[in-house]
Amino acid sequence: MKGISILGSTGSIGIQALDIIRIHRDRFRVVALAAGSNIDLLEKQVREFRPAIVSCADAGAARELRARVSDLPGQTWIGQSTEGLERAATAEEAALVVGGLPGSTGLLPTFAAVESGKDVALATKEVLVMAGELFMNRVAERGIRLLPVDSEQSAIFQCLQGNGDSEINRIMLTASGGPFRDASIQDLQRVTREQALNHPRWKMGPKVTIDSATLMNKGLEVIEAKWLFGLTASQIEVVIHPESIVHSMVEFQDGSIIAQLGATDMRIPISYALAFPQRIASGTSPIDFPQLGSLTFHEPDAEKFPLLKAAFDSLKDRSTMPIILNAADEVAVDLFLSEKIPFHRIPRIVLEAMDRVDPAQVETLEEIQSFHESVVERVMKDWRLWIEPGGQPR
């Protein structure tokens, strides 16, 4: 029985991880769950899986949950915020921690899991975007297994298995192109919140869905892949593939390309990360290739989706540019979701931040976290000045 701790249990990744665990009760045991404020769902998960450790967003949520599950036999530790996340991430009986917290909130608990020697199934790409070098160094030092959960990174990881240290020519990250793949630049100025949240292929949380619509998500994956697989930016290509059947590809030195394909269903990469190196039933439907007809591939449109190029640019030197890119995007997506800015201002704000915020020297996790926070503050303070006519000159 493999003990599993799930950080972000009420999010899309967490829910699907529990779906997999539900059909493999003989193999996995849930030992910790960490979530935010969705106490209704968290209560159901606690009743079903009986974890020893549970973490909620704050003291109020924890109190509420404690009251609701007081009828359960046995002891469940219920805590909150930083302490709760840390206990869930380092739970003694966990062999594997599923890192499915949204955005930069996943940073500290995911590091804590690695420090305590847990294998990590990583869905929170911000960990690698913000602290890639530091994180990969700690992963290597602790000798833990890092298993990517992102469908594209899982695809690359699967394609690399059995290829020893064969030289990689390049990897090709596929991208559906999002809901606005065929929109004009003019169309993008009139995009609504609902249109942007309606991804054609994948059901995901709001932040990553908006990032998919701007191709920022693919940009973050480029940075993530660089660290996960030890690549240079020039070894990473992005290919638009609207059908989202080919989840990514690796080309080796001999010209042979290994690709991973499958339904657009996160249960495949999640089940792979949970059971690695074995494969287990995931409950997904098979693909009928003749029925599918054709798989298409296009060049990404750099003008329409400037954040993809911005992500590549952020890798140009070993600076904090990826942290600036990511922090500014978190703010900009929030502003869009709360309808304070139109869609096409998201890339504008990120590009302005990359231009205006000074990079810093960061070495420790605390420095990274605090630099991230300073960028968030700065963008929240200044974004209006940057994008409005008559704003602050550069």
Add this chain to the structure above:
Amino acid sequence: MKGISILGSTGSIGIQALDIIRIHRDRFRVVALAAGSNIDLLEKQVREFRPAIVSCADAGAARELRARVSDLPGQTWIGQSTEGLERAATAEEAALVVGGLPGSTGLLPTFAAVESGKDVALATKEVLVMAGELFMNRVAERGIRLLPVDSEQSAIFQCLQGNGDSEINRIMLTASGGPFRDASIQDLQRVTREQALNHPRWKMGPKVTIDSATLMNKGLEVIEAKWLFGLTASQIEVVIHPESIVHSMVEFQDGSIIAQLGATDMRIPISYALAFPQRIASGTSPIDFPQLGSLTFHEPDAEKFPLLKAAFDSLKDRSTMPIILNAADEVAVDLFLSEKIPFHRIPRIVLEAMDRVDPAQVETLEEIQSFHESVVERVMKDWRLWIEPGGQPR
């Protein structure tokens, strides 16, 4: 330095194996070459690679070659036919034997290579079609590595690496569909030898090119894959994929599909077999996916290409039906190449043979070889009666 023996060195596989070896002289040494009557090319190969053992088609060819290379320093043993092939297949300094002899002629020498403990890079699919069970048993008993060279089987083999004993749902063998993919049944009656020899994607020997036009080649690969990978017929699907970029795919228990893609260039599978488990430069061109545009997939047309279904049918019980299918096809393709029958008679003759020739009990290699020969004789004797009006009733 890995010692390599090449059976069929002047054929398509042999020539390309030598192309790979030429760019990796530090890694491979040619210790034996076996060919047929193309003494001009064989002489060039002997001068360039200086093998210790050379085999030709017959005593006349061997005499001619001996005279031509008498100026070379050092000792080269030059022999012919069965003895020559056997010496080349079992050459003491060979670690790997490339089995690239055409058709049933490859059977005995390939077995001899296995018996003498050599790893085998197998291109001659007839070995598995005719003697699959016996061959795989000997491979297991001798503990040698069997490395498929066929592009589809190499694709499957590559896709299986790193997947341990993960359960396979199915494999999907891709087929270009050959030159007559879009022809009507009426069109097939008017096909010329030149049209049939003009394969749209792959440059191969005449027998396999005609087999590709009838889809018999894919049928033989179905039988080959069954033995190579220990599958049942129901786990094998054939998908028409005209672009020939996806060389084949494996779907695992979790619904994940691993595919191998690449240029339509046999140097990829050949280099993989030569250097396994490493990958080495093969000299092929990379694929530009956006430029490619789209990859398409179709169901094979069972009515137009009855030999594909015939191959699946031949697997229905553990009988000699695959030997009958293969032997009848060898005769029928010869008849077509010598312009004695039109194209659409090839499947007719094979189907008639499967219907009319009695299966036999075969256990040893000698029994298999002699049953094969008896079927060839029978088909050569009776094919006219079978396909001509007023022919012998069943």
